[in-house]
Amino acid sequence: MQSKLKKLTKYQFFWPLMVLLLIILINGIISGGSFFQINIVDGHLYGRLIDILRNGSKLMILATGMTMVLATGGTDISVGSVMAISGAIACCIIDGRLLPSAGGSVAVAVTLALLAGLACGIWNGFLVAKVKIQPIVATMILMVAGRGIAQLVTQGKIVTINSAGYYYINGGYILGLPFPLYIVAFVVLITLLFVKKSAFGLFVESIGCNSTASKFTGIKVDNIKWAIYAFCGLMAALAGLIESAGIKAADCNNCGLMIELDGILAVAIGGTSLAGGRFSIPASLIGALVVQSITTTVLALGIAPEITSVFKAIVVVIICLIQSKEFKEMLTKRFAGKKGKAVAQA
Known part of the structure; x- marks a missing residue:
């Protein structure tokens, strides 16, 4: 039994999963069990757990793209602005402010919004891979300029829309489950198949460990980095569509x-x-899901907005300490030392 547990702890997802289950358990205890209640209304599932999955869907999509970027040793801090751009383009096309000839087509709006996100990712990748600008600086350019671009698209206004087809991206249901979960499942499945069933995943890990050595082995480091940033931009655009469909508007300042x-x-x-x-x-x-669960916990506990960030930071520090190998080794040594002293004294 102990050997099986030891094997499980070696999996990268083990400790994050334990933390997630702990947060959910704490929520269940605090709420007296109501946190776990799931109701069926008109064939749709409703409840706190469903809310975590739905509200966390855009963050899960972002995390998919961000994982690939961070695995290469880079970073992308422009994803929020890319979300604003994609939401602005989609809503303005549906509203008729952009491309009136499209007739408010949801398909055209979604396609062009995703292409815009892809273009943003290609721009970031060009600066990082070809121009050799530091990733945090390269993506900061679009982080700052992106919201300005979104404001230009919406002419500085919050564009509200009325489109049942577009609402479905966030508010739709299939077999009782929110539609965003199916988007997440599709994106993750395609990404995992590509990463696990091809050499691409190994190339990414190799670049992250040592990009210079990877280049000498024949891996096209620059092209792979470029593709990864483009993918991250596409994921950000998809997350922007989900968020704008949820609020039924393009809010460039807050999206x-x-x-x-x-x-x-x-x-x-x-x-x-x-x-x-x-x-x-x-x-x-x-x-x-851990991050989204923390947010849900904060709201459920009624913690004042001014100290929400502090509470969140404390929880995050605890989570990081739990995952830290050095911290766990330090505790083990101290516990073993105290135990040895107690035995010696006895």
Whole structure:
């Protein structure tokens, strides 16, 4: 039994999963069990757990793209602005402000919004891979300029829309489950198949561990980095569609605001090193759910908004300490030392 547990702890997703279950258990105790209640209304599932999955869907999608970027030793802090751009383009096309000839087509709006996100990712990748600008500086350019671009698209206004087809992206249901979960499942499945069933995943890990050595072995480091940043931009655009469909509007000032930090945090909780190398997309998805669960806990406890960030930070520090190998070794040594002294005294 102990050997099986030891094997389980070696999996990257084990500790993030334990933390997630602990947070959910604490919520259940605090709420007197109501946290676990799931109701069926008109064939749709409703409840706190369903809310965590639905609200965490855009963060899970972001974490998928961010995991690949961080695995190469890079970073992307422009994803929030890319979300604002994609939401602005989609809503303005549906509203008729952009491309009136499209007739408010949801398919055209979604396609062009995703292409815009892809273009943003290609721009970031060009600056990082070809121009050799530091990733945090390269993506900061779009982080700052992106919201300005979104404001230009919406002419500085909050564009509200009326489209049942577009609402479905966030508010739809299939077999009782929210539609965003199916988007997450599709994106993650395609990504995992590509990463696990091809050499691409090994190339990414190799670049993260040592990009210079990878280049000497024949890996096209620059092209892979470029593709990964493009993929991250596409994921950010998809997350922007989900968020704008949820609020039924394009709010360029608040869409995806500071979500890039939650995305990086989700990946870090999942155990992916920010220095690059080994990565796990499933572990990052669990990390995203941990972040969303913390947010849900804060709201459920009625914690004042001014100290919400402090509470969240404390929980995150505890989670990081739990995952830290050095911290666990330090505790083990101290516990073993105290135990040895007690035995000697006896």
